[in-house]
Amino acid sequence: MSARVLLQVTGALAEVTLSNAAKFNAMSRAMWRDLRAVFTQIQQNPQLRCVVVRGAPGRDGGAGHFCAGGDISEYAAFRFDEASLRAFHEADVWEGLQAMLDCDLPIIAQIEGNCMGAGVEVASCCDLRFASDAARFGAPIARLGFPMAPREAALVARCVGALTAREMLLTAAVLDAPELKQRGFLNQVLPTAELAAHVQALAERTLHLAPQAARLNKQALRILEASTPTPALTDLLAHCYQYAASDEHREGVMAFVEKRPARFAV
């Protein structure tokens, strides 16, 4: 029952499960490393044609969550030092997400329950996103005293749109699935009871489409979406973790860990 990202292969279909039952499938550091390993394995397997990503079911077997965010209980151990914070975001998190972005197969996200922070980031690396009508989305880290890392913010803003990224990051807004459908982040919203079967049927249809064409389309779209780095961006990436030891960051994370409201003084 430990925190894991699981891979199950059935014929040409790869199923990836985010599993951290005690924490609504929040991503631990180990899970980010798992994510990278799983998608590297998928990318190297020429027999595969489609990937589905979902959260593990709830403990009672009922409707679960896609991913409730990062595993905040680990944060005090590494977030308050710039070098170790950079290592977390650039190595563990980004290399997991980059492995998804580098995958040449169609990736379908099946989203139930909470899809927060890290969950929005993982979903943003999927090509298609189908959600239950009870799913909820946000990145309320403004309550935790830290910003989204720049590469992650660029990824999320590209997928949810600049307006929604700003609402999530600047006001800690949590938005429901119909709203995220209207805002262009979701392909379709379905009743919870129909979601899994809908995604399964779509994945199976996708297995019969031309596999080389899918890979070529994904490679081209990846290159077309890449922006040229500017000097300001290079500079941003060099300095973006300097907030690590700040009072605000420490207060936000520790307040969560200590189950008390955070108080942010200017």
Add this chain to the structure above:
Amino acid sequence: MSARVLLQVTGALAEVTLSNAAKFNAMSRAMWRDLRAVFTQIQQNPQLRCVVVRGAPGRDGGAGHFCAGGDISEYAAFRFDEASLRAFHEADVWEGLQAMLDCDLPIIAQIEGNCMGAGVEVASCCDLRFASDAARFGAPIARLGFPMAPREAALVARCVGALTAREMLLTAAVLDAPELKQRGFLNQVLPTAELAAHVQALAERTLHLAPQAARLNKQALRILEASTPTPALTDLLAHCYQYAASDEHREGVMAFVEKRPARFAV
């Protein structure tokens, strides 16, 4: 009744008709060349102020189609060789689309029936898109064993959005007009019986607006939307037709021509 792109000029209004009655107005190679010639002629005529693009009516004079895609019956003659495939996409197709993008007049798409593949590309070169509530949109070339050419994919993804482009290309999805309205590709959806009159009235109003301002706005928006090429994009454009002679490409196209299901083996 051969395949043609027709131009009719009435005062300051140019009306462009995609006409290939036997094939739901699918674009033949000759029609791509017509498209370039027609828009070059429009751009050189300083008397014009507005362009409407539509498909020819159905044979019975009833509701027709905007454009059902490319004329697949021609494909076996040139698609399976890299050089001739490149010539088709980069010269015939792209030069037709580029002539539309280079046009300084407001271009209004009037979309009935099927708007698939090449139809989505032509519509993406229009400034405004009005559709009948019965119109359907997609680019199901994953059934035909080939990807969308990179410049065309960039154009379509910019207009339908990355999520919809991926749904169309990776799952061969066909989406209806209300869905495309919600996803930001269409300005408005109207009952079929009202579409032509609505577009006509809008075009006539546009004729009375400041013509130099329209040209300057279009020139500026064109420059603002252009992205700087990256080395990866240059490389992509150099190699993107290497799939020409592949088994998958041949199987997809020939299965369609032979009216049988395609079977794609890895």
Add this chain to the structure above:
Amino acid sequence: MSARVLLQVTGALAEVTLSNAAKFNAMSRAMWRDLRAVFTQIQQNPQLRCVVVRGAPGRDGGAGHFCAGGDISEYAAFRFDEASLRAFHEADVWEGLQAMLDCDLPIIAQIEGNCMGAGVEVASCCDLRFASDAARFGAPIARLGFPMAPREAALVARCVGALTAREMLLTAAVLDAPELKQRGFLNQVLPTAELAAHVQALAERTLHLAPQAARLNKQALRILEASTPTPALTDLLAHCYQYAASDEHREGVMAFVEKRPARFAV
């Protein structure tokens, strides 16, 4: 009762009011300079955490307008000469907008009534946009014989989307709040009677979130959205005001001033 942009500071909240009662809060040249001064002052005040931007109430104290556009009565004095037109757009207008874009605090637009031209530009510099269900949006300068300046067009197109920017600029379309919500420009549409209280409550909640994180998020999003200039863009910016003395520009503006329909001959 002169035309002003007003700043009121209450604790950590800055409230900015566009006020030109005689003209539905249209922006005069002096107001653009005020806008720059007000946002420079906000940016330099480390005690502030959130900004709300709204139009002044109507003269009878009832529902007002966000901003009806530019103050056209001033235009004949400076628009018909290239150098003075450039000075207006690049110094007064753009420096006001740039001061908003450079602000590191969350900025919430509260939009009632008309939001036209300059109003859409000011709203586009806000992070979040909430509108009354009676608000109306457009940039109908095609009636006035001039295009939107390139930096302003890039800003507006990024926020309303390319399709809507083209509809506003090329057809002088005016669109209502539910339509702009659907098209992704607004976070939420509310009954007029509820709008102010909703924005006030959101601003107050935002005051309690982590302030350093908000600043870091805004700085990163600003850098991530910046595009690299191309040679064509440099060239566009060098020549984009050459239309200043044209007959069309003069006719459009003077017709408005003289309260008669404009007649644009090719």
